[in-house]
Amino acid sequence: MAGRMFLQTPGPTNIPDDVLSAMHRPAEDFSTPAFIATMTDMFAQLKVLFGTDGEVFAYIANGHGAWEASIVNLLSPGDHVLMPATGRFSLVWRDMIKAFGITYQEIDNDWRSAIDPQQVEDALRQDAGHKIKAVLIVHVETATGAVTDLKAIRRAMDAAGHPALLIVDAIASFGCHELKTDAMGVDCVIAASQKGLMMPIGISFTAVSKKALAVSKTVTAHREYWSWETRMAMETYRRFCGTAPMHMVWGLMHVMEKIRAEGLDAIVARHARLAEASRRAVAVWAEGGALEFNTIDPAARSNSITCVRQVGDTDMNKIREVAREKFNVSLGGGLAALMGKAFRIGHMGDLNEPMILGALGGIDLALKYLNVPHGKGALDAAATYLAETA
Ligand SMILES: *Cc1c(COP(=O)(O)O)cnc(C)c1O
Numbered sequence: 373m374a375g376r377m378f379l380q381t382p383g384p385t386n387i388p389d390d391v392l393s394a395m396h397r398p399a400e401d402f403s404t405p406a407f408i409a410t411m412t413d414m415f416a417q418l419k420v421l422f423g424t425d426g427e428v429f430a431y432i433a434n435g436h437g438a439w440e441a442s443i444v445n446l447l448s449p450g451d452h453v454l455m456p457a458t459g460r461f462s463l464v465w466r467d468m469i470k471a472f473g474i475t476y477q478e479i480d481n482d483w484r485s486a487i488d489p490q491q492v493e494d495a496l497r498q499d500a501g502h503k504i505k506a507v508l509i510v511h512v513e514t515a516t517g518a519v520t521d522l523k524a525i526r527r528a529m530d531a532a533g534h535p536a537l538l539i540v541d542a543i544a545s546f547g548c549h550e551l552k553t554d555a556m557g558v559d560c561v562i563a564a565s566q567k568g569l570m571m572p573i574g575i576s577f578t579a580v581s582k583k584a585l586a587v588s589k590t591v592t593a594h595r596e597y598w599s600w601e602t603r604m605a606m607e608t609y610r611r612f613c614g615t616a617p618m619h620m621v622w623g624l625m626h627v628m629e630k631i632r633a634e635g636l637d638a639i640v641a642r643h644a645r646l647a648e649a650s651r652r653a654v655a656v657w658a659e660g661g662a663l664e665f666n667t668i669d670p671a672a673r674s675n676s677i678t679c680v681r682q683v684g685d686t687d688m689n690k691i692r693e694v695a696r697e698k699f700n701v702s703l704g705g706g707l708a709a710l711m712g713k714a715f716r717i718g719h720m721g722d723l724n725e726p727m728i729l730g731a732l733g734g735i736d737l738a739l740k741y742l743n744v745p746h747g748k749g750a751l752d753a754a755a756t757y758l759a760e761t762a
């Protein structure tokens with residue numbers, strides 16, 4: 373195969389060559405003052421990155437590990453939570469909660485929409501006895517492409533005067549949408565390395581407010597490996613409950629340097645702009661009547677992924693297969709209820725204008741190759757927008 377395969381899956385995402393290079397070195401003695409200093413610096417920098425005066429915990433795990441860490445440190449068996457549905461990821465997280473003996477009440481979702489803050493407020497107002505211990509929000513639902521307005525959720529919780537913790541799955545949003553833990557009143561932000569953070573899979577995070585840290589001390593759930601208390605012990609060695617993933621530490625240090633150089637706000641703006649280019653193209657393709665946006669409300673279409681949904685019986689798997697096998701663009705498929713009904717364009721992390729145009733170009737080729745009815749001029753619409761906003 374000549375040239376590069378374009379990785380436009382919504383995780384994993386492109387790992388920049390300089391991040392790979394930063395990790396390409398021999399292992400070292402982890403007990404040296406130099407490595408301990410690096411670890412100490414890393415955790416200090418993580419607190420800045422996530423915007424919290426609380427703590428950031430890092431795990432040698434994918435996002436599912438950080439999900440579990442948030443549950444066992446913040447909720448006890450028998451606790452009750454409010455869990456607005458968003459799509460497949462909220463369902464999997466919910467099932468995990470159930471497995472820990474926690475009860476939940478759901479707010480329904482059509483898998484095409486963000487969470488409605490009014491419904492959150494209403495549910496909290498009805499809970500006069502404050503039985504609900506936490507509100508669990510998937511910020512960007514990677515299965516549907518919808519982003520929930522976290523500030524509106526925080527306002528809804530405040531308006532209801534409810535003390536529940538706000539726990540946010542930001543695995544697909546961190547580094548793509550604005551998310552400042554303390555300033556936005558979030559008690560626990562869950563993130564993972566392989567999406568907006570441009571890293572290999574295998575390190576995940578919980579950024580935790582002071583309020584949540586205090587709650588974690590009262591929790592009765594069994595925990596040891598995931599325990600925040602264990603991980604806060606004095607020796608740096610305990611921060612990972614065992615040997616630190618040195619290469620991930622070096623990679624992450626380099627990623628944080630890159631993020632500082634570009635600026636987190638500028639990174640969010642870049643994501644918004646590249647996502648809009650993707651949406652401009654999808655809007656034109658949709659004129660052919662064979663596909664449409666999965667997320668109905670334009671304001672709820674995320675910066676992280678665009679989920680494109682079939683109209684009628686358009687074979688979305690075939691489009692995805694041809695894009696990958698013939699034109700070297702890897703897309704995400706439809707998940708769970710959207711299986712076979714959608715493809716997803718990931719636009720998170722290390723991405724620039726020609727990369728998104730290349731990805732859109734591969735999709736355009738697949739539509740033409742398969743004779744899928746589509747509006748003409750999608751690439752021009754995307755390029756025009758990018759040129760106008762440069
Ligand atoms: C990817 C993703 C997960 C799961 O992360 P893993 O690293 O695959 O365990 C959870 N939630 C959201 C919103 C995601 O995008």
